[in-house]
Amino acid sequence: MRLLLLQLILLTLFVLPSVAQKHPICYNTSEDYALIKKELPTNSMLNQSFFDIKKSVDALIGKDIDVPVPKDLAGGYTHERHKENYTIMFNASLLYQITGEKKYAELVKGLFFKYAKLNPTLKDHPQPSVSNAGHLFFQALNDANWLIYTGLAYDGIHNYLTPEERKTIEDGAFKPEVDHFTIDLAPWFGWIHNHAVWATAAVGIVGIATDNKEYLDMALYGKNKDSKTGFLANIDGLLSPDGYYTEGPYYTRYAILPFYLFANALRNYKPELKVFNRRDNVLQKALINSLQQTNLKGQFYSYNDALKEKTFACNEIIEAADMAWNVFGADTSLLAIARLQKRITLSRGGAKIGSLLSKDENSNKFYTYKPIEFTDGAKGDEGGISIMRSGKDENQVSLIYKYTSHGLSHGHFDKLNINLYDGKREVLTDYGTVRYISIEQKSGGKYLKEANSYAKQTIAHNTLVVDEKSDYNGDEEESQKHHPTKLFSNVSTSKVQVVCAEDDSAYEGVKMKRSVYMINLPNHNKPLVVDVFNALSAEQHQYDLPFQYTGILMSTNYKYSPFLTTQTTLGKKNGYQYLWKEAEATVQNHPFSQFTFLDTKAFYTISSLTDDSTKIFFTRIGANDPNFNLRHEPAYILRKKGTNQSFVNVIEMHGIYDANGEKSTDAYSLVKNIELIQNDADYSVVNITFDNKPLLVIQRNRNFDSNAANAVTVKGKSYNFKGNYTVLYDEKTVKN
């Protein structure tokens, strides 16, 4: 009997641990912690991160931390408390591993016990989200956040707990949440969508932390384990081969955290899965994709349902960048990001970045932005997005041209949209979404009504609106079935970048083709943007091309009628009802119309080819907004009528306004005329008079081929060129 007991003890001590999983393993391994402990005294940034976390957790040691019955929306007490709690639990588990001090493990355990009591009693949140209600939070997505962080926290104190304690927590705190996800919300758990990335990563991390193979398998391969859904199916289905995530960079940022956290846990736990290397390192590409789609303030491009305030100095990208350094090796362009993030994680990658940053005071000020293109769709065949770029650092100009698929529920009706940044200034803007995160008075941070009724509509963008309707008449399901087609592009050169794409599904019977050129001319420090937007239709239509801009009107070269004492709206629906009409103009006999505005420190001119059908509107957002949810931003709208119509616009960035230094330079446009000389199935020929010299843009319109030979006669003169386009300034080819 005694011998048997001894055998049992030996078995428990030596055999079981080697069969059961080692912990910690989810976030850091013991070896990672050993490295962190070793570096702490000499790595000042790591040390700072450690003490920041320690300070926040120490303030709570010995206090009775509330685990309230869920009640409030985001911004309200119970929501924020539970959010705070999972952060504390995760951080305390890190401190326990680093310091070995029991008080941290006790804090985590104490909170887990409270959740183990609370969670089994919970049903759907009393103010549930429309689609998928959570238990602790109004939407299950937030519960997934909770589950991921508490899963990591549990892994961190796993070995501190007795088997009984583990059972209490696993059954009480975790199982009700996992069951809610995988049973109550089984369809949601099976989505290919950022929510499902969160949900599967959460169940998977808890699976590893609690040594629960069933959880882990459901997470990886879907509830039915057929690999049609689940975490891996999301990696395969959500990202394009070059890492573009169909909801856009704001949501890439959000999805990247569960992607990386679970992939990292799997790297420790099941290295043979090689999740980080899946699809030729597509998770690395996703990070690069999201960073390339930020502006010079670090803000993610605001197309689709984005909030402009969000920068890469957010927890998600800090985690992902630090892990990427560890997993994929050194990438010095991440140091510029890390410097602006001002924080590293307590991890192997964080430690490395921290030690390099403290030595590397003179590295790049900005991320290494470059002209770049991304395809959309899991196979990369559903359109895409191109970013043309010129100039360096503060003087960088970026033009985003979007011809992606819809972008799921967070997509906008913005086919063939453009968006322009000049340095830190967003000159041609994208509204983003209408939402005030975590502010209870604004529906607790939910997407507000105007997010759909205004911000998603085509008129809220910088692309063509036909007959005052949005693309696909605002039908998201229909929009999701289609995508534009890129016809040709070249963003690889410094002198002329070009992207040409077309769409024939957004408006029935209308084919839209937009060609955007970014042209750098000698002796001009800013590029010129030439935008040729053709609409072809057999029927009469009204075509509106809006430019949402930031700034104050300086001058026009035509007369307009301002609405001085009464204002009404531009239209009644599809987003038009939100626009006050501030002025309007007809420009008969005036084929060349210019609008110059000042944005803080620089001048911008939109020069337009206009015809007798053209009406121009100056509008401002703000009508029909009873709760004052919208920002009151201006737009410049060109309206033309006809069957086939063409918009040729030149967007010029010029001059400097230095109010402090009391100087302004080059406040006038150098564009003096625009001619559309030819525009047919074969060629489009645009002649712009710029700085008193002709700027000729010739574009091939069919059988696109970068080797095609072309001979075009313009004004009696013959031009031969190879490929899909050529640009000549003062009769000389603008060579790349």
Next chain:
Amino acid sequence: MRLLLLQLILLTLFVLPSVAQKHPICYNTSEDYALIKKELPTNSMLNQSFFDIKKSVDALIGKDIDVPVPKDLAGGYTHERHKENYTIMFNASLLYQITGEKKYAELVKGLFFKYAKLNPTLKDHPQPSVSNAGHLFFQALNDANWLIYTGLAYDGIHNYLTPEERKTIEDGAFKPEVDHFTIDLAPWFGWIHNHAVWATAAVGIVGIATDNKEYLDMALYGKNKDSKTGFLANIDGLLSPDGYYTEGPYYTRYAILPFYLFANALRNYKPELKVFNRRDNVLQKALINSLQQTNLKGQFYSYNDALKEKTFACNEIIEAADMAWNVFGADTSLLAIARLQKRITLSRGGAKIGSLLSKDENSNKFYTYKPIEFTDGAKGDEGGISIMRSGKDENQVSLIYKYTSHGLSHGHFDKLNINLYDGKREVLTDYGTVRYISIEQKSGGKYLKEANSYAKQTIAHNTLVVDEKSDYNGDEEESQKHHPTKLFSNVSTSKVQVVCAEDDSAYEGVKMKRSVYMINLPNHNKPLVVDVFNALSAEQHQYDLPFQYTGILMSTNYKYSPFLTTQTTLGKKNGYQYLWKEAEATVQNHPFSQFTFLDTKAFYTISSLTDDSTKIFFTRIGANDPNFNLRHEPAYILRKKGTNQSFVNVIEMHGIYDANGEKSTDAYSLVKNIELIQNDADYSVVNITFDNKPLLVIQRNRNFDSNAANAVTVKGKSYNFKGNYTVLYDEKTVKN
């Protein structure tokens, strides 16, 4: 004969030079230059300044610099060219003195010769300013700028020139300008006004530079040399004893440059005048005054005709700060300014600041702002301005309470106005003026029509408007005769700061009294502002109290009617015609009205005592602005009717909105009620329910005396206190 000739030569060589003035003397002396030369190799900031200037001048060496016939307004070619020329001439003269290289002296001389040809041919500028036309520029003020800098430049190359060359320049370039000022524009030259500071300093500097006693005497003592006008009379007449300049800080900044440049030249040339020590160092006080009236971005407070973009990182303040260091001795608070200026002058003071800055990385980030009061008027008896301040550095809250005299032609009708900053955010704003400096399309940078018709009007401010008219019915001359009276104040303590002032001249038959308290309560990191505004009149009036704010509406505690599809203006004149009415509300049976808005990162609530006569308007600037000159900013306007009326408002700064971190805290106001318990000739008693506890403000209303004994019964309870006010929170006196 030979002996005689020799004697003559000796006389010329030795006697005359010792009688004639030494040069250079106006900007730097030879000793100053020797010090600069010595420090250049080791003082990196000085070196940087030197090379910046050298680079800009070297680019022009050997080029034929244009001196065009004047034609354009500010922003236009000829204006900007002449401006550029005087800067180049001044800088080249510095380089000549530092390097001894002739090419710099030649550049200056060459330009002087061109001006010596041009200037005698000039009459009034073809697009003259309304009042005082210049020759080289549209307004004589710009000619004064030219004359100062060319005077300094001339002094710098004086010894390089032959007597004939000097005569050519003095007669050709200078005399026509000096004659224009002192003969054609004699009344203007005799003003007590910033223009006259420029004009007299210009003539005086040229006087010293050209050894012309007549010029110098006219400059110092006025054209008639009776000391009633001239530079010294301007020092005595424009500045209050504590250095407040009646046009406000934006113009103090402008006037300070000629004050300092000429005073500095006089310090070298006639040290016995002790100009810098005149009136107990009033020029030093003026600099401190202007710096204390900047916000955390370094921008001058924008009351009166100010441009918001202007910061202390401008040439005027750089010059003044560097000279002040040299003249008045070390003032380390100037180092924070200099760090933000990022530039020092090539002067003794500049060299000293440069050397300290490079050693002093850890000095204060911000200027040493403090609660402070300034009187207005040459004798300090024409009202004044108080700045209440709480908190440190980024968390500093500043409330500006203005009860000055009108402020000459740049003053606004803003009696008893307040303006609030929370850190870098201007929460309750002052529009400033309407002007786009140097932008030709916007009337060449002139004050635009809306500067008078909107920005100057009372409704554009945060103070009471009676019967939709501006103070003094918008009559500047009348306004200039009066000023409000400060009744009592205390800004010397940290817990309760208070300023109480009254005015009985702005509106006939109406006495206005505003008492503003800034109260710091325990456990609240931002102060509460309590604003009691009484209007006393025997007649019925309509009283509007507007709050111009920055931000987006979050919530109100009452219902309002938004104007959703049509907007009209709030009124027809006196600035009201520029305001679109976005919403209105009546608040019958609702004596406590709250309006919460979000300004980027923080929440603000205006809690108001309202009565059945109260109407509330949400407005936005933009109507009747055909040229789009105005920014479209919102206001919150409380309207009451009656004979005597009281506005009691609590302005509360609360919470944090961190969209990037997805958190919002304390988005709700803690003010739950406001009662005006007593408000008569003896006392005003306000009871505010704040954070569920009573905040009682008791104010004595006559025989103000900081030692007066008071016994006031409030709700049956007796309160005894000494002085003009007491504040109790939760029945305990808020002690200082």
